[in-house]
Amino acid sequence: xxxxxxxxxxxxxxxxxxxxxxxxxxxxxxxxxxxxxxxxxxxxxxxxxxxxxxxxxxxxxxxxxxxxxxxxxxxxxxxxxxxxxxxxxxxxxxxxxxxxxxxxxxxxxxxxxxxxxxxxxxxxxxxxxxxxxxxxxxxxxxxxxxxxxxxxxxxxxxxxxxxxxxxxxxxxxxxxxxxxxxxxxxxxxxxxxxxxxxxxxxxxxxxxxxxxxxxxxxxxxxxxxxxxxxxxxxxxxxxxxxxxxxxxxxxxxxxxxxxxxxxxxxxxxxxxxxxxxxxxxxxxxxxxxxxxxxxxxxxxxxxxxxxxxxxxxxxxxxxxxxxxxxxxxxxxxxxxxxxxxxxxxxxxxxxxxxxxxxxxxxxxxxxxxxxxxxxxxxxxxxxxxxxxxxxxxxxxxxxxxxxxxxxxxxxxxxxxxxxxxxxxxxxxxxxxxxxxxxxxxxxxxxxxxxx
Amino acid sequence: xxxxxxxxxxxxxxxxxxxxxxxxxxxxxxxxxxxxxxxxxxxxxxxxxxxxxxxxxxxxxxxxxxxxxxxxxxxxxxxxxxxxxxxxxxxxxxxxxxxxxxxxxxxxxxxxxxxxxxxxxxxxxxxxxxxxxxxxxxxxxxxxxxxxxxxxxxxxxxxxxxxxxxxxxxxxxxxxxx
Numbered sequence: 081x082x083x084x085x086x087x088x089x090x091x092x093x094x095x096x097x098x099x100x101x102x103x104x105x106x107x108x109x110x111x112x113x114x115x116x117x118x119x120x121x122x123x124x125x126x127x128x129x130x131x132x133x134x135x136x137x138x139x140x141x142x143x144x145x146x147x148x149x150x151x152x153x154x155x156x157x158x159x160x161x162x163x164x165x166x167x168x169x170x171x172x173x174x175x176x177x178x179x180x181x182x183x184x185x186x187x188x189x190x191x192x193x194x195x196x197x198x199x200x201x202x203x204x205x206x207x208x209x210x211x212x213x214x215x216x217x218x219x220x221x222x223x224x225x226x227x228x229x230x231x232x233x234x235x236x237x238x239x240x241x242x243x244x245x246x247x248x249x250x251x252x253x254x255x256x257x258x259x260x261x262x263x264x265x266x267x268x269x270x271x272x273x274x275x276x277x278x279x280x281x282x283x284x285x286x287x288x289x290x291x292x293x294x295x296x297x298x299x300x301x302x303x304x305x306x307x308x309x310x311x312x313x314x315x316x317x318x319x320x321x322x323x324x325x326x327x328x329x330x331x332x333x334x335x336x337x338x339x340x341x342x343x344x345x346x347x348x349x350x351x352x353x354x355x356x357x358x359x360x361x362x363x364x365x366x367x368x369x370x371x372x373x374x375x376x377x378x379x380x381x382x383x384x385x386x387x388x389x390x391x392x393x394x395x396x397x398x399x400x401x402x403x404x405x406x407x408x409x410x411x412x413x414x415x416x417x418x419x420x421x422x423x424x425x426x427x428x429x430x431x432x433x434x435x436x437x438x439x440x441x442x443x444x445x446x447x448x449x450x451x452x453x454x455x456x457x458x459x460x461x462x463x464x465x466x467x468x469x470x471x472x473x474x475x476x477x478x479x480x481x482x483x484x485x486x487x488x489x490x491x492x493x494x495x496x497x498x499x500x501x502x503x504x505x506x507x508x509x510x511x512x513x514x515x516x517x518x519x520x521x522x523x524x525x526x527x528x529x530x531x
Numbered sequence: 532x533x534x535x536x537x538x539x540x541x542x543x544x545x546x547x548x549x550x551x552x553x554x555x556x557x558x559x560x561x562x563x564x565x566x567x568x569x570x571x572x573x574x575x576x577x578x579x580x581x582x583x584x585x586x587x588x589x590x591x592x593x594x595x596x597x598x599x600x601x602x603x604x605x606x607x608x609x610x611x612x613x614x615x616x617x618x619x620x621x622x623x624x625x626x627x628x629x630x631x632x633x634x635x636x637x638x639x640x641x642x643x644x645x646x647x648x649x650x651x652x653x654x655x656x657x658x659x660x661x662x663x664x665x666x667x668x669x670x671x672x673x674x675x676x677x678x679x680x681x682x683x684x685x686x687x688x689x690x691x692x693x694x695x696x697x698x699x700x701x702x703x704x705x706x707x708x709x
Binding site for chain 2: 098
């Protein structure tokens with residue numbers, strides 16, 4: 081995992097600079113050079129180098145110590161190694177006092193530099209891994225963790241940030257895999273409830289009665305198996321935020337209960353007669369179009385208006401393809417650490433195949449695709465071949481049923497897809513479709529399907 | 532047809548050149564040719580009593596014949612780059628030229644009796660290592676791989692005169708692409 085760490089070598093003598101840089105490049109690092117302190121400071125402002133080798137004696141009014149101090153102001157996490165031709169205890173002490181991590185005298189033993197760099201990189205890798213794990217463990221995501229430069233996405237994030245500190249109910253709409261929970265957690269963690277609990281409930285995962293007792297809790301003896309009183313998710317989230325995922329799947333009865341909680345911030349436990357009052361902020365998410373569900377009578381309009389106080393609509397990945405390069409690199413960097421692989425980038429061709437793909441599973445699918453490619457990749461960058469499975473699944477995924485299609489159109493599509501899969505074998509296709517061969521022939525003729 | 536060239540400096544003895552040539556031919560699957568190179572005395576640094584590796588490498592790059600895929604210069608002189616006390620060799624990463632020094636590969640350098648088989652084996656490994664860089668390979672974490680970074684002869688001795696499987700695969704990919 082060397083490739084993620086970039087090194088800057090600063091020396092006024094070109095031959096020194098270049099020879100050290102070349103030697104480090106052979107070791108697999110990405111290395112830049114600067115011929116003066118000023119140039120180094122400018123470069124440090126543009127790029128986050130992990131390690132700096134800085135020569136102590138440099139002309140032009142900015143020596144190594146001064147350069148180091150300037151860089152440390154911008155990049156407090158950087159490791160700085162001071163190089164000098166003449167070792168004196170005084171300069172060594174000054175350098176270390178000002179924050180140099182190491183101090184080497186040139187010419188330096190190759191083994192010494194090699195050990196030094198690998199030791200620093202080891203620590204940096206551990207620090208990075210630690211922060212990734214910590215984040216995973218606590219899931220303390222903030223807006224900064226949402227990777228996007230897409231203009232629509234930025235609007236979404238600005239809106240979410242603006243409402244973070246309010247108690248207003250938020251409805252997050254977006255396809256599956258677009259990061260609805262991530263946005264919900266970011267809203268929670270950026271608001272004044274950040275120190276309070278964030279409780280996530282998936283409304284689709286549980287049957288109606290189970291979800292009811294899950295959300296509102298139950299009293300002892302409320303039903304068989306209710307051996308003791310249990311607090312529900314609304315109570316657990318008291319003071320904090322409750323995240324109702326897949327809220328479009330809530331049953332009509334529960335919709336009524338939920339409406340009451342939203343109106344009164346009060347509810348009864350299952351089998352209970354005592355009213356429980358809570359201070360909970362509700363963030364609901366759904367991958368189905370709730371407006372449409374309301375129009376179709378599947379979702380109560382009064383609940384919809386209660387939930388839809390602030391609407392956050394996350395665009396699907398195919399509508400913000402400009403984020404794909406950035407997201408892909410973000411996942412590569414993180415997964416390289418998790419998988420222990422020295423992969424730092426992806427080729428032009430690979431990026432093209434990512435951009436060509438439609439991403440029905442959105443960002444989550446992209447993340448999984450990159451993980452799959454990285455597991456099998458043996459090179460230092462992901463190539464087009466590593467994503468060959470995408471084009472295969474694109475061919476298979478062409479069979480989608482968009483709303484607004486007639487049954488006949490759908491039938492034609494299904495027959496075409498089945499024939500494709502059986503490579504035109506009528507007998508096999510008829511078996512798969514569960515119809516007679518003669519019926520299949522008739523339909524092929526009627527729909528004018530080319531074979 | 533492109534060849535792998537072994538660039539012999541006058542001071543280098545026949546057995547070392549043969550050992551390097553044969554090993555390189557086998558590991559890179561290419562035909563090897565030899566070429567005589569002029570002396571690198573111009574790169575001598577009187578202060579350090581060593582030879583500047585970068586300048587010697589530039590000479591090798593200039594002497595590259597047109598039909599050379601790569602050229603590895605072989606010298607007995609002790610090489611250095613300014614920031615380091617010594618180098619076993621140097622290469623143009625992903626380029627055409629490389630240089631390897633045999634000076635520190637000899638047991639005699641460390642005050643021990645000469646041991647030709649050990650010396651020749653080290654020469655093979657370091658030759659592969661420097662040529663590996665010209666094929667775009669960087670240092671490998673597998674300690675037995677020829678691309679593993681050795682900063683002393685003891686480490687060289689624990690390497691093998693061959694590439695590990697991933698480095699071998701990268702090498703083939705580089706050869707196919709270029």
